[in-house]
Amino acid sequence: MYQLQQQKTRPQITAHLAQTMNLLVKTVQELGEEINKELAANPALELNEEIRCPQCNRPIPTGGYCPVCTKPKIMSPEETIVFISPRIDFTPQTERNEEVDEPSTIMLEELPVHVFKQIAPDLPVEDREIASFLLNQLDEDGLLITPLSEISEYFHVSMERVLAIQSIIQHADPIGVGSTSPQQALLVQIEMLSETKNIPEFTRLLIEEGFGLICQLKYRELSKKLSIPIQKVKLVGEFIKNNLNPYPARAHWGSVRQPEAFDSQAYTQPDVIISFLNNNEENPLMVEVILPVRGTLQINQLYKKAILEADENKKSDLKAELEKASLFIKCLQQRNNTMQKLLEKIVTLQRDYILHGDMKLRPITRAQLSKELQVHESTISRAVSNKSVRLPNGQIIPMSKFFIRNLNIRALIHEIIENEKKPLSDTAIVELLDKKGIKVARRTVAKYRALDGILPAHMRKKYNK
DNA sequence: CTATGGCACGGATT
């Protein structure tokens, strides 16, 4: 008897878990697709109308009250609101004074002008027209979409001349603009950077030979293919992430990049948005876990009734669909619940970091959090991986950045070096850190330096002034 | 002799 029951309930529970896990890994975009798929496939599932807050017109979660309008009055600035935000676009309802949210349109108009101003003096008058034409062929990433050959044909000039112009453009401010591919952009950047920074060996080779693989961080394969030690390949990967930008026109690149492919969705819609309530720094932090639908998923009531009147032999099929629908809803709720709990914890722990930057990042591990939240480690891992978060300052970071254990020290070293009067040797830096109560090996300092592409002490002096 | 980079090992994390 008991056995039977076990066998009957078991598969359901695991199905539930499996689906929840499945949903947990998904980013907003993927989740959106999943929900739409389910919605289309299952008539028992429906999307009700979205509810908006009567005061601020913000789409609000199922419960009914608007987290933005109702809560702040009873909250102190140190507190945090975390909620699930059912919406697709993330343009703030309040004002339209946002220039951050529309980088592409602004860039499209501004970028060519911006670059042209820089290079015009270096160009003979006859070439300016070509340059300006070329600059208008850039996509929103700052890459050239028209083949150079077409341009040379169009103007009836030699390829060399076009190349020369392109080269000048590439060396202007967003270094690498006007390249024909992310690869080329990277190469130009390396060339420029090599004057002030230390480029790891093989960087060039890896970009030329294994660009695709590098993007996907297939270090293993790369090291086999080009027979380079895997350690070195990783170093190069790190370096590229930290110092180069394959899409010159995109802001917020720098140290902010993440494992995934370079063109991942991190730049479009973040999974979580952290901001000050009503953009006022006095207010509490507001954390929105984005749900990619308007409205709320629910069981179709008509469908429920229809079951009662249906043929006996069809009833079970219909019921199965109903089950599936309610399971899906449950799983989705659980996913949201987990995300919400997790974000609450993260924001509490990393508040200083969110407000004040890299140096305040606290070293925390997923394992710690999993204990505090009473969930399995892998749950946290899933929830964190592939997700992106938008900070109040507009930066979009991978969620995993909250768990980088040594970022604060790295930032500290960075700062020490920037404020140094005389170039400090690694050992000197170790001593400085030691006085601050941080004990690190000399070798480690060297490694961090290399990661950020900072030259060793004796090479640094010349470029500092 | 000092400052750094290379390699590789072992413990922690995922």
Added chain:
DNA sequence: AATCCGTGCCATAG
């Protein structure tokens, strides 16, 4: 089980 990360030891450059 796979990967990440700090470190120690050694080689090399200046």
